[in-house]
Amino acid sequence: MAKILFLLEDEFEDLEFFYPFYRLIEEGHSAEVASSSTSEKKGKHGYYVKPDRNYTGVDAAKYDTLVIPGGRSPERVRVNSQAVNIVKSFLESGKVVAAICHGPQLLISAGIVKGRRMTSWIGIRDDIIAAGGIYEDAEVVVDDNIITSRMPDDLPAFCREILKKLRQK
16 A cells, blocks of 8 residues: 655645545555644644654655645745655656645645646646646646645545556556
């Protein structure tokens, strides 16, 4: 089974973390959370998550897939150079990177959006386009190893595509 890493900071979109986290575990995969510290992170709707490790303790080679939930979390994650380097490591090794809502902000910071098809929360559509990405307004967009979705309503399609990629391994 696969080992999944989630990147998370305060004000994450609760559903966009908990739904894929438990869905992946339900399928037999293991999941861990990395953050700037191991102190609890609070979601937008008041739920808490205690990260397993901080960014400095992450060895991307030990994971199969990266998931980036949305909310305000991605803008907080992207200012940490270690976190951006984690994203780059996953992308450079061809591993699956799944980002929902504002999650593609991290892909922009990692410098890999140019020429890639993706979707996101409408509020960062122009950021994707400005970074050279090809924006599509769809519940899920898969471009090689990158999976993106727009919002919580898209979670069934988002998780379906993550699981499909994991089954192909």
